[in-house]
Amino acid sequence: MYNNILAEKNGQIQLITINRPAQLNALNKETIEELSQAIQAAEQDTTVGVIILTGSGEKSFVAGADIKEFAHFTIAEGGELAQKGQQTLFDLVENLSKPVIAAVNGFALGGGLELAMSAHIRVASSNARVGLPEVSLGVIPGYGGTQRLAQLVGKGKANELVFTAGMIKADEALTWGLVNHVVEPEELMAKATEIAEKILANSGAAIASAIRSINAGFKDGVNGYETEILEFGKCFGTADFKEGTTAFIEKRKPNFRG
Structure with missing residues (x-):
């Protein structure tokens, strides 16, 4: 190939x-x-x-x-x-x-x-x-x-x-x-x-958000803190967030699907 x-x-x-x-x-x-x-x-x-x-x-x-x-x-x-x-x-x-x-x-x-x-x-x-x-x-x-x-x-x-x-x-x-x-x-x-x-072992969706947030701090004209707030909020709408918080409450390992 x-x-x-x-x-x-x-x-x-x-x-x-x-x-x-x-x-x-x-x-x-x-x-x-x-x-x-x-x-x-x-x-x-x-x-x-x-x-x-x-x-x-x-x-x-x-x-x-x-x-x-x-x-x-x-x-x-x-x-x-x-x-x-x-x-x-x-x-x-x-x-x-x-x-x-x-x-x-x-x-x-x-x-x-x-x-x-x-x-x-x-x-x-x-x-x-x-x-x-x-x-x-x-x-x-x-x-x-x-x-x-x-x-x-x-x-x-x-x-x-x-x-x-x-x-x-x-x-x-x-x-x-x-x-x-x-x-x-x-x-x-x-x-x-x-x-x-x-x-x-962690949430792929959250890691993708973290990559965007960390990179934002090194880009001209972009406010990294604002990007972090936006990405943090978006995490709340993911299946991984629901699974992660539910697993924590239920005292088990999360099964993230991305």
Whole structure:
């Protein structure tokens, strides 16, 4: 079905693996499009509650964008590349109604780190290396990297990482707040799955509301508090709210159906 990714469902967890090991899983146009299709399919699948993104092999999550594809681009073509990429994949992931966990195995550079940052939660293997090396090529991060990095680690650290085109190790990324957890490589998928299963115990409808509310606080011209009030109120009209409150009163585990 796909040329550059693998999609496998385990219960309510959709695992999507970028599968270009010979290219260290670099993102070309086709891979971005396939990821977009697979993620949208998972969102529409009512039996999927959480998506895990990872890379094939042990060396790389995504080593960056495929530079050969755009080395000859004009100003207009470069702008279109960034705009289309953001709309097709990176903004899609961030605003998805279902949580996306990035299981970062190895290098997450350039577009790879941008993809990880667009996910809602990041788990890294201890051998992971992350960075935005774009200025060493005479360009800047174009898939949301300048914005999401500053949101996650603050302006000063974002400036340093972007301006130096450097890489940081997983433990430093954890200290910076860039990743949520660091585990040994052999424990990476187990940790991502453990987090996914904890999420799956809760209301999918409420989590979708929480994603919209949290994201609202980082959008220009949007009042996050007002969005929270609106989403909080909407929860009262869901079957999950009725089930959750009834289960609490009846002292049993809820059976959420979304």
